[in-house]
Amino acid sequence: MVSASTTGIAKPKETQVGFVGIGIMGLAMANNLLKEGYEVLVWNRSPDRCNALREAGARVLGSAAEVAQQSDITIGMLADPAAALDVALGEKGVVAGLSAGKGYVDASTVDAGTAKKISEAVKATGADYLEAPVSGSKQPAEQGTLIFLTGGDEALFNRAGPLLDVMGKAKFFLGDVGAGANMKLAVNLTMGDMMVAFAEGMALAKVSGLSADDFTKVVGLGALAAPMFGLKGPSMAKEQYPTAFPLKHQQKDLRLALELAAEHRQTLPLTSTANDLYLQAQKAGRGDDDFSGVMAAVLAGSTTSQEAKAIT
Secondary structure (H helix, E strand, O other), X not given: OOOHHHOOOOOOOOOEEEEEOOOHHHHHHXXXXXXXXXXXXXXXXOHHHHHHHHHHOOEEOOOHHHHHHHOOEEEEOOXXXXXXXXXXXXXXXXXXXXXXXXXXXXXXXXOHHHHHHHHHHHHHOOOXXXXXXXXXXXXXXXXXXXXXXXXXXXXXXXXXXXXXHHHEEEEEEOOOOOHHHHHHHHHHHHHHHHHXXXXXXXXXXXXXXXXXXXXXXXXXXXXXXXXXXXXXHHHHHOOOOOOOOEHHHHHHHHHHHHHHHHHOOOOOHHHHHHHHHHHHHHHHHHOOOEXXXXXXXXXXXXXXXXXXXXXX
């Protein structure tokens, strides 16, 4: 059987690139590939999501299998493990269109078990597989500054490297399939916990009669300074949460991280509490808001400044 590693390094105007999963992230990522001069073939379960890419020059096909069949390398960006499995392994999924010499790069955030299941199916076709979840949300996707956390076939990592460089500012090859998934969960766990801590600090400032904007500025000037706080703080101060990374996806990542921790008998008490707050926010209808919308769940437990004074 011919190895997929025998095909060349990705090059604009030469390499056919498939892209399945045209959501907030996929739209920006595929658009950057088009801008670089790659021929991009796209498919999405909701076809209307492909319209903007069609106008930008992409070819829209009728199934994920058709995309994989006509592409040298196919990239997937799906919302969760269920979607990643369906699009990869479904009747007209990516795997149905793969063969020796092709590659599938799955940028979805999933657990290691899901990544391994997809990898096995891909490898059975003679194609190569690379898990490549990303660190970064809407703005980094638009700017081409994502960070790719990969595992699997190193030959495909090398072949697809130029594509990852177009869509991101850094890429890491971490080893076998599952390593990328686990790194992504560790990173998103940290991000989710940090957002809850920031929201609680802002809530405390507000109930104390302080300006939430001043709180954000003070945090941004000290050792706690983080781009995420500077980006999200102004809208959180107004209790507005424009979606860059949906809250429901952040909660999904915390759930997967807790499951991974349980496998290794690692306790994560802070993350367990943070997950509860994201679940509360989801129940309150904030699932499609940005993950900074966890602020709403934090504020729901706040007393007013007058009530706080009465308590003391």
